[in-house]
Amino acid sequence: MMKRINILLLALIFSACETYLDLAPELDIDEPDVFENYLSAQGYLDNCYRALNDYMYWKSQTVNRPHIAALSDEAATTYIYSKLVHVMNAGNWFNQSEALEVGYGDGSLGNREGYVISNAFYSIRIANKILKNVPEMNTISDAEEKELLGQAYFFRAWNYFEIIRRWGGMPLFDHVFVGDEELDLPRKTYQESTEWMLSDLDLAIDLLPNEWSEANTGRITKVAAMAVKSMASLYAASPLMNNPIGTVQNSGYNQQWAEKAAKYANEVLQYIDNELPAKKMMGEDLPEDQKADAYRFVFYHYPNFVSEESLWYLNSTGESRKNDMIIHFQNMRFSKNTGNYGWAITTPSQNIVDMFEVINTTDGQAYPFDDPNSGFSWSNPYNNRDPRFYNNILYPGREWGLFKDGTPMYLETWDGGADLSANVLRTVPTGYMCVKWWWPEANGYNNAGFSKYYYNTVYIRTTQIFLDYAEAMNEAYGPNLDPEGYGMTAVEAINRVRARVGMVPVNSKFTSSKELFRERIRNERAIELMWENHRWFDIRRWMIAEDLFNETYPIKGIHVIDQTPRVKTVPDKQFSYFPMDVTTETRAFDSKHYWYPIAKDHIDHLGNLEQNPGW
The missing domain is CATH 1.25.40.890 (Serine Threonine Protein Phosphatase 5, Tetratricopeptide repeat)
Incomplete structure (x- = not known):
């Protein structure tokens, strides 16, 4: 009918x-x-x-205040009044027309x-x-x-x-x-x-067109359409999408679509190389000792409104992001704001912190933090991490910005510290803050610092295309093969992403099979695209969200104890660190979600x- x-x-x-x-x-x-x-x-x-x-x-x-990253395992939020918390994270999605x-x-x-x-x-x-x-x-x-x-x-x-x-x-x-x-x-x-x-x-x-006039910056270009074609094809290859209507089960990747996705990603990268070299990964050609510092300008920039490697983005044309920065990234002590604008904050989880690999200083190789060969120790958990960790994460005891009198500010999320509170609405729930889009000059003691740089919403950047390519190539041909002659294997693509920020190559112990390398690709994607509105979609299309959220309190933080309370200078303090459940965070998720x-x-x-x- x-x-x-x-x-x-x-x-x-x-x-x-x-x-x-x-x-x-x-x-x-x-x-x-x-x-x-x-x-x-x-x-x-x-x-x-x-x-x-x-x-x-x-x-x-x-x-209304939480960053979208708090949907996934990347983050927690203090703003419990948002529908992100009591609708989305509670799993109550049906007939929620206003969520x-x-x-x-x-x-x-x-x-x-x-x-x-x-x-x-x-x-x-x-x-x-x-x-x-x-x-x-x-x-x-x-x-x-x-x-x-x-x-x-x-x-x-x-x-x-x-x-x-x-x-x-x-x-x-x-x-x-x-x-x-x-x-x-x-x-x-x-x-x-x-x-x-x-x-x-x-x-x-x-x-x-390849590009628009300066007055039309932000309009869609040829490479933006090519990039979306690459991204959309990778989604079509993914386990969730490899289901008929009415079925939700993990039958693995779609081989044919993985091959298409690899082809289309290669076309984007070749087009950038040949027609738009300014869109290459930023910092890739810099000396090693300059790469990590240059990486931050992928995310905030001046005088340009967008970074060079942004392919598809929302042009905010110099809009001040002060309110966004204060509400998303800063607590009351750093922002000096009061009320909802001051205490609302979204904070990185221990889950995402744990994804940043550790470099063993003896053999120079990188390992997951819990690998017995990593050299990781809970006595110094933030030593020798992937350079992107220091770009993204403000951890307990780290200096970030200055007070008005020029003395340094530190994140004090240890028991008795200035940034920890028994009031769950006024604390830093995971013990970390995100500085990926927050430069140290921007705080409530230096309001002029908020206008030093710009940032905007980016949907696809060049580095993502390398990640898309690596995932598609691995699923289509395995980690070390390039049968179509594109000029780069899945492993080589991931290593280029790492090299541009000064990170050592993927450890060869993880590149011998498609299955082993799949986990490293997914980990690489999580840290490189942290908080860029990909993780929520990735864990669903990979069909791993049920496993990630199978605990009562799946979001983790860090409990820090000051072992030297009489020492007043933060760099001289000694701490003990203990992973903890963030008990204000739940994630109701089963197969229907x-x-x-x-x-x-x-x-x-x-x-x-x-x-x-x-x-």
């Missing part, structure tokens, strides 16, 4: 009424006027940029506080309008038509990807549906959905739109 659509979320695609036709804020025109000229059409399309998921913004998706990630309501639709799924449907409809009407415009040049259509094909693909990596395979939203249209839309498999999405990306690649639920009323109205298993 054919069904008629009359429900809210699908109305974002199918409604004949453009209730959200806001255009650009400076435009106040009716829809027929949108396609009068290039500027008005571009203004309409620009709504897709405004609707992007700005996960580095403290109110993104109305998350981040799983929400489908129209609150804040079309801006960065809107829900990612609702905004994705909103942007797909705009893209479909552009694709329908722009070819009929007679007031624009061929070059302008290509620019508009290229961006529209990209946005339709990217936003479709945003939907299917949460919901699984979906019908093809390939034209502007109207309210009285008879529809019977069965779901496609994830691979079928991806095939269609890649066809849009291929069109975008053909139409988009690998896919987000589709709201029940949508399923009721669309008989062929099958609900995800368990919901």
Whole structure:
């Protein structure tokens, strides 16, 4: 039986009424006027940029203070009032129309506080309008038509990807549906959905420019579309996506899609080498003693608004990130802020700290911290770690910034320390803070320091393509083979990522088999892309989240005891360290949580739109 659509979320695609036709804020025109000229059409399309998921913004998706990293095993948060805590981490996802990630309501639709799924449907409809009407415009040049259509094909693909990596395979939203249209839309498999999405990306690649003028920095380029094609293909190869609709089981990777993903990642890397050398991994060509220091400018930068290796990103054009930095990364003592803006903080977990390898100073090799050959000791747990550890993690006793009088500040998360509190809302729950986007000059004792650098939301950077390539190559051909002649094996790709920051190569004991090296690739991805909104999707597509969250308190922190309380100078203190459960953090996760639920009323109205298993 054919069904008629009359429900809210699908109305974002199918409604004949453009209730959200806001255009650009400076435009106040009716829809027929949108396609009068290039500027008005571009203004309409620009709504897709405004609707992007700005996960580095403290109110993104109305998350209200926690960083999105607190969804996974990367972090904990003090802000227990967020729906990230009492909806997402509690596993209560069904019919939560106003919650981040799983929400489908129209609150804040079309801006960065809107829900990612609702905004994705909103942007797909705009893209479909552009694709329908722009070819009929007679007031624009061929070059302008290509620019508009290229961006529209990209946005339709990217936003479709945003939907299917949460919901699984979906019908093809390939034209502007109207309210009285008879529809019977069965779901496609994830691979079928991806095939269609890649066809849009291929069109975008053909139409988009290599680069835009400086005034248009942040618009989508050819390499951005190529990068999304690579990323989306790796997702399609992954264990979760290698399931038919209605099934959730781990049957391993899809070999054919792994081969495709390796091919597409190689195409991106070759294109960068040949056409966009400025987009190579930053610091790769620097002397060894400069690499670790240069690495920090991948994440914050000045005077440029984005780093050179950013391929697909949200351009914040010099926007101050002071509030985001204070709320996401700093506690009250460092920010000097009070109330919710002061005590809300998201902090790195011991789980992610443990992923940074230890370099044995005797043999010069790197090992997991718990490997008996690592040389790791709980008496000095932060010695000889991967250089990225020092770039990302503020650990107990480490200096970071200055007080107003010029004396150094230290993180004091030991019993009796200034940054630890019995009040769970006022403490640093894991004992660590994140400094990946926080430069030491920025604190409440030096407000001018907040404007020293910029940072922005990045969706894909060049280093991720190396990681995507390594994962795909390992699954397709194993760690040490390159049968297609791409010029780089999976092991070599990972070692290039490590070398650019001065990290030693992967220990050869982990490169003898696909299975052994798979774990090192996943570990490498976790630390390199820490807090960049990948880990949550990775642990789901790999189908390892159930194992990671199988304890009552799966998120860990560090309990530090000051053994020299009478010593006042922090560098001279001696500490004892004990891993601990963070008992304010829970993660309810079972097999149904690998896919987000589709709201029940949508399923009721669309008989062929099958609900995800368990919901």
